[in-house]
Structure formats: C-alpha cells, structure tokens
Amino acid sequence: MAKKxxxxxxxxxxxxxxxxxxxxIEEDLEVGMVLTGSEVKSLRTGQSNIAESYASVENGELWLxxxxxxxxxxxxxxxxxxxxHRKLLVSKREMARLWNSTKREGMTIVPLxxxxxxxxxxxxxxxxxxxxxxxxxxxxxAKRDWARQKQRLLRHSV
Numbered sequence: 001m002a003k004k005x006x007x008x009x010x011x012x013x014x015x016x017x018x019x020x021x022x023x024x025i026e027e028d029l030e031v032g033m034v035l036t037g038s039e040v041k042s043l044r045t046g047q048s049n050i051a052e053s054y055a056s057v058e059n060g061e062l063w064l065x066x067x068x069x070x071x072x073x074x075x076x077x078x079x080x081x082x083x084x085h086r087k088l089l090v091s092k093r094e095m096a097r098l099w100n101s102t103k104r105e106g107m108t109i110v111p112l113x114x115x116x117x118x119x120x121x122x123x124x125x126x127x128x129x130x131x132x133x134x135x136x137x138x139x140x141x142a143k144r145d146w147a148r149q150k151q152r153l154l155r156h157s158v
Contacts (some may be wrong), residue, residue: 013122014048014114021137023110023129026101031124032089033064033114038075043122045072048114055088055109055126057099062088064111064124088124101128 019025035043042048047070055064064086071079090098101107112125132140 009116009118009120011116012113013043013046013116014050016050016053016110016112018051019110019112019127019129021140022132023108023127024132024136025110025112025127025129026107028112028125028127029090029094029098031062031126033122033124034087034089035122036080038072038079039069040122041075042070042072042080043114045070050111050114050124053111055111057095057102057109060095062090062095062098062109064088067111088126098128106130 049068050064053064053067055062057063066083067086068082069080071082098109102109107128107130110127110129112127114122114124117123
C-alpha cells in the first residue's frame with residue numbers, strides 16, 4: 001500500500017485555547033469562510049485572533065462575530081474592517097442543526113481553530129458548546145493534575 005503524502009499545506013492561523021476550558025464542547029464542525037482579498041493576505045502572515053469571537057445564526061445564515069484580522073498594509077486604501085461580521089459557509093442541514101442547538105438547548109457556537117487546509121483554503125473548526133460552571137472547571141483541572149501525577153509516577157517506577 002502506498003504511503004499517503006504528508007500534508008505540507010496545513011497551517012494553523014489562530015487557535016482559541018480558552019474555549020475548551022470555558023466550554024464543554026459537544027461536537028465540532030468544519031466550515032468555510034467568506035473573506036476579502038486583503039483579509040486572506042493578512043491571514044497568510046498569521047495576524048488574527050479568534051479568542052473573543054463567537055458564531056451566531058441570523059436570518060438563516062451563520063456569522064462569525066468579533067473576530068480580529070489585522071489590516072494588510074499594502075492594501076490600506078482598499079483594505080477591510082478589522083472586526084466586521086464574517087459569513088460562515090455551512091449546508092442547510094448543518095444550519096438547521098446549529099439553529100436548533102442554540103435556540104432550544106441553550107448552547108453556543110464557539111470557534112476553535114482557524115487554519116489553511118491541505119489545498120490552501122481557509123477553514124474554521126467551530127464547536128457546539130455549553131458553558132462550564134466554576135465547579136466544572138475545578139473538576140477538569142483536578143482530573144488533568146491527577147493524570148499528570150499518574151504519568152510522573154509511572155515514569156519513575158519503571
């Protein structure tokens with residue numbers, strides 16, 4: 001069997017590390033984005049932030065709100081707004097499922113990671129999440145600490 005070639009074009013642009021701490025991610029989904037040329041150029045230089053952003057279903061469309069993409073200096077005259085609402089591309093079935101989750105079940109849609117896929121196209125992984133309470137956060141911290149201690153003990157006993 002032929003070995004699959006390594007994915008050389010895959011590159012993470014921005015990651016929301018805080019999302020997994022603040023939210024319990026039920027499921028994740030890969031979506032496309034509608035961007036302008038200057039936004040893509042700026043993302044190729046890695047100047048973006050999705051830590052404070054979220055996604056919302058409005059008028060039957062999915063929008064990314066409060067994400068930051070730095071202005072691209074050579075295109076400053078025809079550039080883009082840094083924090084504009086950006087349309088996310090999903091199928092009708094996925095849109096209906098996202099709308100049901102957010103309206104009926106009290107969940108939210110958070111961006112997890114923005115990246116270039118293997119074809120060099122910008123994609124975003126979003127998660128359907130439920131907010132964690134403080135005691136849930138402490139419990140997950142305790143589990144992580146115990147796993148770390150367990151690994152340390154196993155390493156020293158061998």
